[in-house]
Amino acid sequence: MARMELSSLAKRYGQVEVLREIDLTIEDGEFVVLVGPSGCGKSTLLRMIAGLEPISGGELRIDGRRVNETAPRDRDIAMVFQSYALYPHMDVARNMGFSLEIRGKPETERRPRVAAAASTLSLEPLLARLPKALSGGQRQRVAMGRAIVRQPRAFLFDEPLSNLDAALRVDMRLEIARLHKRLAATMIYVTHDQVEAMTLADRIVVLNGGDVQQVGSPLDLYDRPANRFVAQFIGSPTMNILPVTLDDRGLPRLANGAAVPLEGLAPEGVAGRIAEIGLRPEHLVPGAAEGALVSGTADLVEHLGSDTNVYVRTEDYGTLVLRVHGHHPVRSGDALHLHARPGAVHAFDRDGLALPRRSR
């Protein structure tokens, strides 16, 4: 059980600032997911918390105690590596019990704890095998088991499922969710997978360019992104961004002269500041030519079964994506006129900051 406080945490490699001034408090038992583009420092942050990477600035406290200089083994934190990092010369049971062995716990204590973890993860039949005789999914479970056996204060995961195939990934995602519920331990999880982030997280932390862009619950980030970066990063396919111009009354208009439907936005924030609007693919609907925000031709149509993604080529905004529920008869080359669902418009100012939305 651990509460972690990161204050002004920074990481530099020589002149290169990878992370600067990260402020974040992770509550005891919370599941926090770190997301961000490749190279933004997610792994680095995780490794700093684990103690594998020296901290260049700021302070890291676990349960109120400063641990900046504490060795990894004294932090009582477990980590699951993307590569699993199983010890190749030890069988599964010994891999899982290694942390207890190294701490001098007797066989009589190790065995039941390994057995308990193995049964949670259905690893009992594999206990005597070497890692090289395991499938990728089994290795992944052993890596998880090794973390569980320790009963640590906190768990760190660095893209633990990214080497698994899609079906297995879903299984393990549910497994991790169950595990979190049962252990109620603090977990910090790095992923590139939108679904993992949205489904597992109590809170998501979006990192970019060495800074925290936004911290919030998954739906918070989805409904009220703080800026254009978060808006485009969360959600798949990504949010469409359309620049707008202000008419002589100060009202935003699209390229074809259509007025931007502003319900959903807090009126006081919009006036004069709006530079772009954002529309999620599922908030665009095809309709009549009259009153359409934008028109174009269907380019690519992706049938996912449950949904259909349509890529629409437009004259003024390049390619836009819309997503319609179920099957849709549209074909490549068809003309489409797009409307926005009421209240769904996001707006950004010239700096990409989100304009406030009406509270629901």
Next chain:
Amino acid sequence: MKIAITPDQLIFTEGTRLFPSETSFGNFAKVITQTDFLAYFGNSLIVSLGTAGVTTLIAAGAGYAFSRFDFAGKRVLVGIMLVTQMFPLLMVIAPIYKMVAALGMLNSLTSLIVVYTAFNIPFATFLMQSFFDGIPRDLEEAAMIDGCTRFQALRRIIVPLTLPGLGATLGFVFTAAWSELLFALMLINSNDAMTFPVGLLTFVSKFSVDWGQMMAAGVLALVPSCLFFIFIQRYLVQGLTSGAVKG
């Protein structure tokens, strides 16, 4: 091999037949009982094992440091080690002779071990470094998170996985030391301290090239190398790290 088991009188008359018409192990017996062969053999064993042991130990330490740490002057050091590999031996042999002589260490096996070790370390270090490079860092880091100090991670995780590398390096250095002639010839004069290759040369002078004995001795000389490789070959089995990490 064939000459070693051919009776003396037949060596020159039989020509190039694959198998001699008669075989005799007399040459082996003669070599072992009537010459200083056993003493040479023992000297070589001491020198080669000593060199292999010391070199591998140092190379393992240096190789680990090169593989895992970034330290000031690392590139310079690697550069120097590369350069030493380019010098022709003949150029350094005289200065080394003088140094050893000045230290009063001529005719000692220790001086041979020291010189061999010095010459083998650079390559052995590169060899060990590449073995360490092949072991993912994640493994040590996982061990340290699991509760190991860096030293414990090294001993419990890295060393067991490096056994093939240690074996290969030991074997390489052992063979190099076993067959080295030039320095042995320069630094050793007394019959007591002669290593095997030098001793073999004495067969040339003492017995006006007794081919039979020389070949018998040569065959015997292969024995330790063979035994040594049989001994370490179980550590040379590849694929020990497979399964550690995916892809």
